[in-house]
Amino acid sequence: MENNFIIAGFGGQGVLLAGEVLANAFMLDNINVTWYPSYGAEMRGGTVNCEIVMNDAEDVSSVNKAETDYIVALNQASFDRFLSKVKKGGWMIANSTLVKQLKPRADINYIFAPVTALADKLGNVKMTNILSLGVLAKISRLVSLETLEKALDIVIPPHRKSLLPLNIKALKIGYEYDLSLTNV
Amino acid sequence: MTECLTTTDNKVLTKGNYAIANAAVMAGCECYFGYPITPQSEIGEFMSGKMQELKRAYVSAESELAAINMVIGACSTGAKAMTSSSSCAVALMQEALSYAASDELPVVLISVMRGGPGLGNIYPSQGDYNQATIGGGNGDYKLIVLAPSTVQECVDLTYKAFYLAHKYKNPTIMLADGLLGQMMEPVEFKEYPYPEIDNSSWALTGAKNRPARVIRSYAPSADNQCEFLKKLHAKYKLIEENETDWEEINTEDADIILVSFGSPARNAKSAMKECRKLGIKVGLLRPITLFPFPSKRISELADTAKKFISVEINMGQMIRDIKLAVNGKAPVELLNRPVGNPPSVEEIVARIKKESEVL
Amino acid sequence: MAALTQTFKMPDSIKKGSKFSFCPGCDHGVAVRLVAEVLDELGLRDNAILVASIGCSVTLYDFMEVDSIEAPHGRALAEATGVKRARPERTVFTYQGDGDFASIGMAESLHCALRGESVTAICINNTTYGMTGGQLGPTTLLGQITTTSPTGRNVDYYGYPVKIAEHVALCDGTAYSARVSLDSVPNIRKAKAAIKKAFEIQQKGLGFSFVEILSTCPTNWKKTPQQAHERVREEMMPVYKPGVYKDITADAEVK
Numbered sequence: 001m002e003n004n005f006i007i008a009g010f011g012g013q014g015v016l017l018a019g020e021v022l023a024n025a026f027m028l029d030n031i032n033v034t035w036y037p038s039y040g041a042e043m044r045g046g047t048v049n050c051e052i053v054m055n056d057a058e059d060v061s062s063v064n065k066a067e068t069d070y071i072v073a074l075n076q077a078s079f080d081r082f083l084s085k086v087k088k089g090g091w092m093i094a095n096s097t098l099v100k101q102l103k104p105r106a107d108i109n110y111i112f113a114p115v116t117a118l119a120d121k122l123g124n125v126k127m128t129n130i131l132s133l134g135v136l137a138k139i140s141r142l143v144s145l146e147t148l149e150k151a152l153d154i155v156i157p158p159h160r161k162s163l164l165p166l167n168i169k170a171l172k173i174g175y176e177y178d179l180s181l182t183n184v
Numbered sequence: 185m186t187e188c189l190t191t192t193d194n195k196v197l198t199k200g201n202y203a204i205a206n207a208a209v210m211a212g213c214e215c216y217f218g219y220p221i222t223p224q225s226e227i228g229e230f231m232s233g234k235m236q237e238l239k240r241a242y243v244s245a246e247s248e249l250a251a252i253n254m255v256i257g258a259c260s261t262g263a264k265a266m267t268s269s270s271s272c273a274v275a276l277m278q279e280a281l282s283y284a285a286s287d288e289l290p291v292v293l294i295s296v297m298r299g300g301p302g303l304g305n306i307y308p309s310q311g312d313y314n315q316a317t318i319g320g321g322n323g324d325y326k327l328i329v330l331a332p333s334t335v336q337e338c339v340d341l342t343y344k345a346f347y348l349a350h351k352y353k354n355p356t357i358m359l360a361d362g363l364l365g366q367m368m369e370p371v372e373f374k375e376y377p378y379p380e381i382d383n384s385s386w387a388l389t390g391a392k393n394r395p396a397r398v399i400r401s402y403a404p405s406a407d408n409q410c411e412f413l414k415k416l417h418a419k420y421k422l423i424e425e426n427e428t429d430w431e432e433i434n435t436e437d438a439d440i441i442l443v444s445f446g447s448p449a450r451n452a453k454s455a456m457k458e459c460r461k462l463g464i465k466v467g468l469l470r471p472i473t474l475f476p477f478p479s480k481r482i483s484e485l486a487d488t489a490k491k492f493i494s495v496e497i498n499m500g501q502m503i504r505d506i507k508l509a510v511n512g513k514a515p516v517e518l519l520n521r522p523v524g525n526p527p528s529v530e531e532i533v534a535r536i537k538k539e540s541e542v543l
Numbered sequence: 544m545a546a547l548t549q550t551f552k553m554p555d556s557i558k559k560g561s562k563f564s565f566c567p568g569c570d571h572g573v574a575v576r577l578v579a580e581v582l583d584e585l586g587l588r589d590n591a592i593l594v595a596s597i598g599c600s601v602t603l604y605d606f607m608e609v610d611s612i613e614a615p616h617g618r619a620l621a622e623a624t625g626v627k628r629a630r631p632e633r634t635v636f637t638y639q640g641d642g643d644f645a646s647i648g649m650a651e652s653l654h655c656a657l658r659g660e661s662v663t664a665i666c667i668n669n670t671t672y673g674m675t676g677g678q679l680g681p682t683t684l685l686g687q688i689t690t691t692s693p694t695g696r697n698v699d700y701y702g703y704p705v706k707i708a709e710h711v712a713l714c715d716g717t718a719y720s721a722r723v724s725l726d727s728v729p730n731i732r733k734a735k736a737a738i739k740k741a742f743e744i745q746q747k748g749l750g751f752s753f754v755e756i757l758s759t760c761p762t763n764w765k766k767t768p769q770q771a772h773e774r775v776r777e778e779m780m781p782v783y784k785p786g787v788y789k790d791i792t793a794d795a796e797v798k
Contacts, residue, residue, distance in 0.1 A: 009389075020368065024197045027370040034196070042228040058332055060455035063363065063447065064525035213627050241628035245621070246654035253618035253651070257594065257625025260612040265629060283615050388610040388626070390633055392589035396558070398604040400595075400613040 001056055004065050004143060006082055007132075008038075008049035009074025009095070012139020014129030017155065018072070019050035021133060024151035025143045026054045034061045047077050054142065070140055072132050073099060075116070093135055095128065111139060113177055119170060125172035145175050195370035200335045200360060201226035203371050204294055208266055209234050211376045213292075215241035215265035216283070217254035219273065221325035221495045222306045223362035224296035226270040241265075246271040247384035252280040252293070259289040260399050262387030264346055266293035271363075271491065272303055275320060280322025281355055287400035288416075290383075293357045294342070296299035296365040299523040307524045308362035310446055313501035316359045317475045324413055326420045328356040328427070329474040331445040335369035341472070344431050347378035352423055353386070359474060361497065363447045363525065424476035431470040434460060435485055438467030439543055440536060443506050444495035445471045448526035463502035464540050474502070479509035490543045493517045497526055554579035556588045558608045568768030570725040570758035571599060574667060576607055577735045578638065582609065586743055591634040594623040596648075597775030598640040599673045600627045620655035634745060636663040639666030642672050645707045646681040652711070658715025659750040663741045666707060666753070668722075668783065669760040677763030681705045684782060689763075704782070708755040712788035720789040724757040724780060726772040737787070749791060755781055 005022065009015045019035055026033035033104050038049040051068070053061040067087040073079035074095045086092050086108045094101075097116035113135050119127040130152070137143050153169050198206070205227045207218070213356055218228040228244075235242035241258070245251035251267045258265035269277065274295050284291040297312045299305040315331045328348050330341040341358050349356035386398055403409040431449075434456060435441055445451040449470040459466045471478050471487065486492070491514055494503040500518045507516045519535050520525050551558075556579035591609045595601060599615035604611035614622040619637040627635040644652050644666040655662065656694045668732040671689055672678040678691040682704050686695045694705070708722040717742055723734035734756060741752035757779050759771035766774060787793070 010407075020197065023368055026199050027195060033197075033370065036363060037366055060450050060453060062451040062529045063367075064528050066450065066528045066530045186656050215625065217628075243624060243628060243658070246650050248656065249618065250621040250624075253614060253621035254625035255623035256614075257612065257627075259624070259625075259630035261592070261629045261633075263629035265625065265693070282619070287612070388592050388612060389630070390590040390592060391608060391610050396604070396608045396610050398613070400604065400611075401600055402613060405603075421683065444562055466578045499676055 001062065002058070002138070003054050003069045005052045005070045005072070005136070006049055006068050006085070007072045007074075007129075008047065008050070008078030008082055011046050011048045011127075013074045015048050015074065015173065016050050018129035019052050019131070021051060021151045023052050024137070024154050025147040026052075028147050028150055029143065031056045032059055032061060034063065034095060036063060045082070047075070049078065049082075049083050070136060072136055074128060074132060076100065091139055093128060093132065093139060095132065109152065111135060111173050111179065113174070118173055118177065122166070122170055122173060127166065130167050130170040131174035134171045135177055137179075138179070145171060163178050185283060195372050197368050198335060198371050199226060199368050200338045200364040201296070201309070201366070202230055203335050203338045204342050204358070204360070205234070207231035207339040208292075209238070210266045210306070210373055211343050211346040212264050212380075213240070213266050213346065214263045215258040217243045217245050217251040217258070217267050219245050219248050219269065221270045221273045223298055223365045224268050224270050224294065226365070227294060237467030248276040248295065249280070252277040254421055255291050255293075256280060256284050256287065256289055259284070259291050261387050262383030264290070264292075266292040266294065268296065270296050271298045271300050271309070271315075272300075274312065276283050277452060278320035281324055281327060282387055282472060283401055284355040285321070285325035285327065286414075287399050288353040289355065289399070290353055291355040292345050293347050293355065295357050295359050297359065297361040305523070306362060307471060307495060308386070308447065309521065309523045310448070310497040310501070311472065313498060315346065315498070316357050317477070318503070325416070326354075326475055328354055328423060330356070330358045331472060332358065332364060332475050332490065333446050333449045333470065334366055335364065336371045338364060339371050339373060343376055343378065347381070348427060348446060349466070350381035350383065352419060354419070354423070359367070359446070360512065378422070385478075388421055407516055428474060428476040428478050428480070429472040430470060430478040430481060431468075432481070433468045435469060435489070439465040439490045440539055441467045441469055441489045442495055442536075443469050443471070443484055443492055443502070443531070445474060445502065448495050448497055451526045451529050451532055455536060458529065458533050459536045464536060466536055471502075477505045477509070478529070479496050479505065482509035483511065484508060486510040489514055491515050491517065491539055493519050493539060495527060496520045497523060548655070554583045556580075556582040556608055558606055561606045563606055564602060565599065565761050566762045568759065568761040569794050570669070570756070570770065571667060573757060574665070574734075574756050575729060575733070576604065576797070577640075578636075578665060579607060581735065581739045581742055584739065584748070585653075587634045587742060591636065592626050594619045594626065594635065594637045596637060596639040596643040598643050599666065599784075600638050600640055600643075601674070603638050617643055617646070619643060619648065619653055620660070620664060621651040624655055624658070624660050624684055625663050627660055631661070634646065634742065636665065636745075638665045638741070639667070640650075640673070640706065641666060641668040641670070641682040642680045645705050651713060656714035656717045656751040658751065659718070661745055661748050661750065663745045663752045664754075666755045666756045668707065668755050669758045670704075670779065671760055673760045673763055677760070682707065684778060684781070698743055706783060708753065708788045711751075711753045714751065716751050717753065717789050718753040718791045719744045719787075720730050721753070721787045722755040722757065722785050723781060724785050726757070726775040730785070733785070740790070744792065753771075755783075757785070
């Protein structure tokens with residue numbers, strides 16, 4: 001079975017890092033995984049995204065997918081850009097703090113979770129990315145919270161390890177966020 | 185990500201460029217000389233810290249010209265030495281590669297392709313297939329060219345590049361692309377699997393208790409140069425016989441054979457499998473060595489296959505080698521993207537369907 | 544009667560039976576011999592690696608009994624850097640012409656000096672591209688007629704000649720930079736002392752060491768060897784003044 005994900009947002013929202021955590025989690029579960037960033041001359045404040053392909057049957061995944069199973073859009077520009085890429089029956093997980101709660105397509109599922117507001121409430125707006133991973137884990141059921149915690153431990157470098165507990169907390173808040181609240 | 189990766193027991197999620205750099209360290213690379221260029225700068229960044237930590241040589245060269253010539257200098261002493269670069273900057277190195285081929289030195293170059301010609305852009309590309317396999321330097325020479333298509337292969341073929349370069353005393357290029365350089369996949373860094381090559385019969389060490397040695401390409405007499413070129417090309421023949429490598433899936437009964445190297449080969453493989461599900465007899469041949477090219481095998485397959493499709497990220501470069509191998513026995517079509525990400529699986533499937541209607 | 548002792552012989556660093564292929568009267572032969580004598584005297588021959596360059600000096604490895612590699616035009620000091628970094632315990636030197644060192648190879652030369660690589664560079668300055676038939680080079684003097692400056696070097700078309708030893712001396716990684724001449728016996732003695740000093744500085748690992756040697760090209764200058772040396776004295780030395788432009792060991796002694 002193959003699933004792919006795009007995580008997209010502003011530069012500085014930790015999009016690439018969130019993708020790296022997710023990819024590490026699949027690796028820890030012995031699932032073949034590939035991560036690659038959007039490509040181009042990136043600048044601070046511009047949009048950035050990465051794609052993660054997980055596959056538990058093949059040793060090598062294809063890349064540059066036409067459609068996506070799960071898209072995490074952390075800002076409006078990413079929502080607009082990637083809406084058409086969501087696979088029929090796939091999921092658009094949007095940061096409702098920054099994204100208007102509209103559903104232009106009827107053939108996909110939407111989650112609107114105020115991840116930036118939740119991160120702010122937690123005391124560090126930089127936790128937006130990890131909070132959204134928690135939501136994604138809950139929706140997709142493809143990766144467990146425990147594995148994501150282990151993945152965080154791998155990705156967070158030694159000199160930033162003091163931030164690990166806060167990241168794990170963010171992950172849990174995202175995971176436990178009441179999805180019934182996301183209905184418009 | 186620039187922390188020490190050197191030895192690991194487990195798989196590590198690693199970016200292609202870091203994987204290459206770490207593999208080079210593990211292969212025993214003693215000297216790295218480089219100049220930054222996107223999309224391979226992480227290789228030099230990693231090496232700058234790691235080589236100093238290990239008390240090995242690292243130089244931020246003033247140019248790619250200098251970098252590749254520093255590699256030549258280091259290799260002339262028998263050392264394992266390398267540089268890494270990309271497209272328009274590899275163009276600057278062509279003179280030195282010609283010298284290194286003539287000097288028969290084990291130069292290792294990691295070339296992470298970006299868009300061209302000229303400055304081009306930093307998107308992935310395979311526009312330097314010709315640059316690597318035919319070369320831009322003067323004279324009749326060949327470089328060994330290895331083409332990875334996964335991050336694990338970036339590791340494995342970096343090891344192999346050092347081994348083959350020293351085994352055959354021949355400059356060797358590992359030809360990756362910007363997508364592989366930036367991609368992360370779980371990789372294993374096993375011990376360097378090849379035997380160490382004894383360079384003591386030719387390396388410059390100082391002429392102590394033996395006649396002085398000269399590493400040169402200048403051949404003032406035509407007769408000498410004829411002999412030299414014959415000898416050099418006998419070596420290339422030997423490399424062809426011993427080292428040609430490729431991956432082959434579902435080719436035995438295939439009507440259509442996809443030929444693709446590097447990152448697009450991943451999508452070609454998925455497309456081939458989808459088409460098999462639809463009952464279309466498609467196979468894949470993925471060259472792992474671009475020189476030596478698996479011409480002999482492609483020629484054999486051309487006896488039964490009805491059509492070949494070359495899948496490349498350029499305007500059609502490898503297709504020439506396929507056509508030479510097929511030698512008119514079957515049509516050879518091109519499915520290309522000029523620059524950027526590989527053609528999508530859907531695009532390749534659609535093309536296979538179309539081509540299968542007119543076999 | 545006391546046994547006779549040989550007081551003058553070919554240096555061991557010169558290949559036995561080799562014959563210089565330089566034009567008659569060219570100073571290259573003297574310069575090569577001086578380098579060979581210095582290698583002998585310092586006991587460096589069997590530890591030395593020469594990086595030869597392109598130009599009249601290309602076949603130096605045919606005359607010198609030292610391990611050698613031939614660099615592409617201008618890249619000698621890049622290759623020397625690679626050799627030295629790979630094998631720091633070796634004595635590494637280049638022997639280049641002014642075109643190789645200061646025109647096509649200016650970047651490699653000055654950056655090698657700036658990095659303070661512990662190598663020695665010998666540069667023959669004869670104000671012309673000798674091997675290709677006497678064209679204008681980086682050190683061709685103002686007013687000098689060459690095959691590509693038929694009415695003499697003028698600033699409008701050709702710009703100014705480069706004073707190599709002075710430029711090298713400006714690099715912080717340079718430990719020693721000197722300009723010498725081979726026009727007379729006293730000057731040849733001074734030249735040898737400078738070459739020796741350069742190699743000693745490398746032995747001590749103090750940084751980049753450099754000797755520019757003012758030299759003749761009788762063939763392309765269309766002069767006899769004697770006339771050529773007169774030109775060195777009268778036309779070159781006033782512009783390219785011999786002397787030591789940097790010597791960090793001398794500075795240390797003053798303190």
